[in-house]
Amino acid sequence: MLPHALLCLLQAALITAQTRQQLSLNSLSSFSPQSLPNPPAFSLPSSDALAVSVAVCSGDLQSSLPRFFVTNDTSVGIPGSGGGTNVFEIFLDAGLGNWTGLASNGGVLAVENAGQTSFEVGVSNTGPLHQHLNTPPLLGDTTSNGAILFSPPFAPAPNEQPTYPNYTLPLANLTPPTPPSSPNFTLILSPTSSSLAAGLQTGCKLASIQSSGNQISQTPWLRDQDGWRSQWLIGSLTSATNYTAFVIRDSTKVSGPIYLVTKSAAFSCPLVHSLPFCPSVSYAVPLSQPSNANPAYDANTLPSSVTQPLLTYMTNFTTTLLTFACGRDMYSPLQSCADCQTAYRKWLCSVSFTRCSEASPGSASSTSQTTGIPQQPLSALFPQPTNASDRNSNLSGSESPYTTLLPCLETCTAVDRACPSFIGFKCPVVRFNAATSYGVGFIDSGKDGVQGQGSAGTAQDMWGNIWCNGS
Ligand SMILES: *[C@@H]1O[C@H](CO)[C@@H](O)[C@H](O)[C@H]1NC(C)=O
Ligand SMILES: *[C@@H]1O[C@H](CO)[C@@H](O)[C@H](O)[C@H]1NC(C)=O
Ligand SMILES: *[C@@H]1O[C@H](CO)[C@@H](O)[C@H](O)[C@H]1NC(C)=O
């Protein structure tokens, strides 16, 4: 017979356990100071790979945030800072944390120091519901008041290689593929001066922020082999301003931050985007302003004097390429005619659509100091008076002088590498005058072309620097 006091205690424990709120598998729960149970503890379901994640939705990193403790041992009672075997603290990184492990008999999650903060708890057996994604958002380009941004890829690009004898390549004016169903992506843009990235980086906190600008459109887009992304066209931004961007996936997963800077008020080139025949073009091009209050050009509004010659070049190139017995004879162990056509399309688009840019406002164009990153290379900028004979004379719509951002030389060498030699495709040689028509030495080293060994190693970075047109 147990002593009466112990019996009472046991009963009390049983009652708490019974009344303790149960969080079910693959569910997301939100708690505010008003809805937090007393004691602040929850029962967890059993799972071989239980993933418990938390996201703090209010408060800031300077104030003391709640602490979260998990146990997978149901005899522990309420886990907490007192510790014990099989008691684990969920450490927070910018307000977000997770515990993943074996919980054969379920477990308990408890909160200490909840104070006045709101938070979310995710319980799953397929990895933490709350995450910081490793892949950042991608900047297309900016104008003085607009921007194009992309989410991280959410679905792979289709990869169907044609086969001999029916070796068919996409038409020059290819039809856009049908997008797969997209997760719920939300873009949050905020002037960098408001220090968004210094606060909580959780979906629930970021979603509560009023995003800058006006979201004109959001569409799924297959830019390149990286896969399907969500594409945003944003207007009504402020010129010459640094912005911080985050992307939230399904309310719980956070990608970013990245930084971007809008162009000066004098910048006059409009954005071009969503061209099925040039899927990676999403940048400012020296055309006159689009008519009828269209914010940017797309495949429906682009003048045919620009698209028709490009489509003819593409068709003729494909015809020539298919004189090779593609799929039957091999010209390379690594490359196919389809790869060659893809590389040629990308190169043709980047030289046909001249890209406008300007020196970052933070830096005098004669110095190499901009964002405080040491030894920053200067972008491949090339001033164009309005009457200059442009690469593509049909893009002479810009009324004011502009500065060209030259294509990265790697866009050209990729064609050279991917195509059979009978095509006769040649890129300019670095020793001679390649740098007058291409950005040289940013991605691959300029002298010997060692891949990734250039001054920037990339065409653009997460700080908003764009060195050459890699699109
Ligand atoms: C609790 O977690 C520990 C550490 O991961 C593990 O060794 C133990 O088997 C788990 N206990 C139960 C009951 O699942
Ligand atoms: C889970 O938390 C650990 C740190 O405790 C962290 O390293 C890991 O990246 C997190 N997992 C995910 C998917 O966010
Ligand atoms: C050849 O392939 C194309 C595209 O894959 C297909 O539409 C067409 O029906 C095929 N033709 C023959 C004769 O198999």
Ligand SMILES: *[C@@H]1O[C@H](CO)[C@@H](O)[C@H](O)[C@H]1NC(C)=O
């Ligand atoms: C998408 O996510 C946002 C922010 O996370 C949320 O406000 C919105 O309700 C979600 N939409 C849908 C359809 O789930």
Ligand SMILES: *[C@@H]1O[C@H](CO)[C@@H](O)[C@H](O)[C@H]1NC(C)=O
């Ligand atoms: C400009 O457009 C005209 C008419 O479509 C075309 O004949 C010409 O080849 C184009 N020029 C270039 C450089 O593409």
Ligand SMILES: *[C@@H]1O[C@H](CO)[C@@H](O)[C@H](O)[C@H]1NC(C)=O
């Ligand atoms: C494309 O091929 C056609 C037919 O062979 C030819 O008339 C035309 O000049 C070619 N166009 C270009 C831009 O090479």
Ligand SMILES: *[C@@H]1O[C@H](CO)[C@@H](O)[C@H](O)[C@H]1NC(C)=O
């Ligand atoms: C943008 O931020 C960078 C780095 O913090 C700074 O050097 C630059 O002056 C800023 N530009 C503007 C226009 O505020």
Ligand SMILES: *[C@@H]1O[C@H](CO)[C@@H](O)[C@H](O)[C@H]1NC(C)=O
């Ligand atoms: C462009 O205009 C300037 C000044 O009006 C003139 O000096 C120059 O020769 C012109 N260039 C061309 C290629 O027409």
